[in-house]
Amino acid sequence: MRRAQIIGFSIAGIAGLIAFVGIQNIINQKPKIIETVKTVDxxxxxxxxxxxxxxxxxxxxxxxxxxxxxxxxxxxxxxxxxxxxxxxxxxxxxxxxxxxxxxxxxxxxxxxxxxGGFLSSILPKGKRATSVKITDYSAAGKLIAPNDHVDVLSTINVGTKVYPIYRTETILQNIRILAIGKELMVEDIDQDFDGKVAVLELTPAEVEKLTLDNVKSEGKITLALRSITDNNDPNKYEKVNIIHVWGK
CATH class of the missing domain: 3.90.1210.10 (Antifreeze-like/N-acetylneuraminic acid synthase C-terminal domain)
Incomplete structure (x- = not known):
C-alpha cells in the first residue's frame, strides 16, 4: 500500500509539473502580430x-x-x-x-x-529688355546665369584697318541678366552664329547706348561677371587701349 501511494504521488507530481510548465509557456507566449502592407495607388x-x-x-x-x-x-x-x-x-x-x-x-x-509674355512679366517698371550676341569666350566661359549682374564691355578699333588700335571700354555697369541660352536665338541674328544670346535688363538710356556701341564695335561685346558683393559698387573704370596693354 505504501509503495502504491508513493507511485501515485510521483505521477501526480510529474503531471503537476508538466501542467505548470505548460501554463507558464502559455502565459509567456507572445501574441503573433500579423503585419499587413497597405498598397498605395x-x-x-x-x-x-x-x-x-x-x-x-x-x-x-x-x-x-x-x-x-x-x-x-x-x-x-x-x-x-x-x-x-x-x-x-x-x-x-x-x-x-x-x-x-x-x-x-x-x-x-x-x-x-x-x-512671348515672359520678359514683360518679370521686367520692373521703366526697364527694357534687349539681347546681345555672346560666345563662351565673351561671357565668362559659360559661368554667367540668369539673375547674375555683369559689366558690359565694348571693343572698338580707334585706328585704321591697316594699323588697328583697339580700345576696350566699360559702357554699362551692374546690369542684370534676364535670360541666357542658345534657345533664345532671334530672327535678326545670323542663323550660322555659333553662340548664344543674353537678354539684359536696361533703362531706355542704356538701351540707346548699348545699341550705338554695338554698331561701333561691330558686335564685339563682352560680359564681365560681377561679384555678388559689389552689385551696388559705383566705381567707374578707365578706358584701356591696346597701346597701354602692350606698354608702348
Missing part, C-alpha cells in the same frame, strides 16, 4: 530633376517622371498618361518661378519664349 507625374531658377532655360533631362500618390495629385500636375512626351515638350521654355528638385511641374511656372 500611384501615378507618374512630371517633376524637376534639379533646382531651377527664375530665367533658366529648360534643357533635356531636367524634367523626369516620378511616381506620386494618386490621392495627392493636384489637377494642374502634368501626368504621363495625359502628356507622355512632356519631358521633351517643355525643352526651351523659360522658368517663370523658382522650381526645386523633385517639385511637381505646373505650366504656370513655365513660359514658352516663342509665344
Amino acid at each position: 500611384t501615378i507618374d507625374i512630371l517633376v524637376a530633376h534639379e533646382d531651377l531658377k527664375l530665367g533658366d532655360i529648360v534643357s533635356p533631362n531636367q524634367f523626369v517622371w516620378k511616381k506620386w500618390p494618386k490621392g495627392s495629385v493636384a489637377l494642374n500636375y502634368i501626368k504621363k498618361e495625359n502628356s507622355p512626351d512632356a519631358t521633351n515638350q517643355f525643352v526651351g521654355s523659360i522658368v517663370h518661378s523658382t522650381i526645386h528638385k523633385n517639385e511637381p511641374i505646373i505650366q504656370s511656372k513655365l513660359i514658352n519664349y516663342n509665344k
